[in-house]
Amino acid sequence: RRFFARELLDDAMKRKYAVGAFSAHTAEMVQGIIEAADEQRSPVIIQIGQRAIRNSGFGALVNSIRWHGSHTDVPVVVHLDHGKSYEQAIEAIQAGCTSVMYDGSHHDLDENITVTREVVRAGHAAGVPVEGELGKIPGVEDDLAVDDRDAFYTNPEQALHFWQETQVDSLAVAIGSAHGLYKSKPELDMERLKKISALTNIPIVLHGGSGIPDDQIRQAVANGIAKINVDTELRSAYTQGVREALEQFGDAYDVFPFARTGAERMKRIVVDKMRLFGSAGKA
Ligand code: G3H
Ligand code: 13P
Ligand code: ZN
Ligand code: NA
Numbered sequence: 441r442r443f444f445a446r447e448l449l450d451d452a453m454k455r456k457y458a459v460g461a462f463s464a465h466t467a468e469m470v471q472g473i474i475e476a477a478d479e480q481r482s483p484v485i486i487q488i489g490q491r492a493i494r495n496s497g498f499g500a501l502v503n504s505i506r507w508h509g510s511h512t513d514v515p516v517v518v519h520l521d522h523g524k525s526y527e528q529a530i531e532a533i534q535a536g537c538t539s540v541m542y543d544g545s546h547h548d549l550d551e552n553i554t555v556t557r558e559v560v561r562a563g564h565a566a567g568v569p570v571e572g573e574l575g576k577i578p579g580v581e582d583d584l585a586v587d588d589r590d591a592f593y594t595n596p597e598q599a600l601h602f603w604q605e606t607q608v609d610s611l612a613v614a615i616g617s618a619h620g621l622y623k624s625k626p627e628l629d630m631e632r633l634k635k636i637s638a639l640t641n642i643p644i645v646l647h648g649g650s651g652i653p654d655d656q657i658r659q660a661v662a663n664g665i666a667k668i669n670v671d672t673e674l675r676s677a678y679t680q681g682v683r684e685a686l687e688q689f690g691d692a693y694d695v696f697p698f699a700r701t702g703a704e705r706m707k708r709i710v711v712d713k714m715r716l717f718g719s720a721g722k723a
Contacts, residue, residue, distance in 0.1 A: 637664025
């Protein structure tokens with residue numbers, strides 16, 4: 441059967457763990473992530489982001505996730521990450537995604553609400569839950585001055601308003617995390633997170649999961665984070681594995697060992713994250 445994100449995230453909220461949303465860029469990465477979920481008895485979200493769409497094609501990855509997902513009994517959700525438009529969200533729903541993010545955080549509040557509401561309407565008509573984003577989650581290259589914080593971080597009262605206006609199923613927030621690996625240690629704003637979670641009472645999503653210290657991850661989960669996105673650490677481990685394989689059997693031209701070794705290294709990270717997030721053993 442098909443699993444939808446809302447069901448997984450509601451259980452995560454209730455039992456105080458977070459579901460990992462792992463970015464897949466190739467079919468071998470999909471295979472490795474699903475093997476990790478199967479071995480750890482963990483629910484899992486596999487997400488397809490804009491970079492992966494450009495490089496590998498959206499449909500190719502969706503179908504790969506659905507095919508590998510049909511060979512395990514743990515819940516596997518196919519998610520569009522950082523959906524860039526209403527049209528792309530529709531494409532995702534039609535292609536078989538069982539979760540969609542619409543990222544309108546680059547718009548002003550009214551425009552973000554307007555488009556997100558439309559995506560939610562279309563998603564819910566098809567039974568597909570929708571993640572919205574409020575506040576700006578930076579890349580590590582955009583170093584935020586402390587004074588900018590209030591301008592970029594998610595405002596709790598505004599989060600409640602956003603939820604009331606859009607009926608999103610989950611909300612990505614800006615609380616101090618960033619995409620990519622951090623130059624200096626991040627400090628997540630736990631008080632802000634607590635307020636957002638208490639006011640909205642929906643699963644809160646932490647983006648930029650790579651590079652956040654374990655103790656802050658545990659605290660964030662205790663304070664309402666139910667989904668954690670991880671991309672960069674997986675790409676880094678995968679690439680390291682490919683490098684090792686090239687050194688070991690670079691003379692051969694059986695292509696499979698290269699990608700497979702990459703997927704094996706990546707899989708170790710996925711297993712670690714599932715244990716850290718508390719999703720291992722929950723399926
Ligand atoms: O959140 C998105 C990924 O971590 C980075 O993907 O390079 O396509 O922005 P991108
Ligand atoms: P990282 O690349 O920092 O893990 O962020 C992933 C992410 O938020 C994808 O949406
Ligand atoms: Zn993200
Ligand atoms: Na990060």
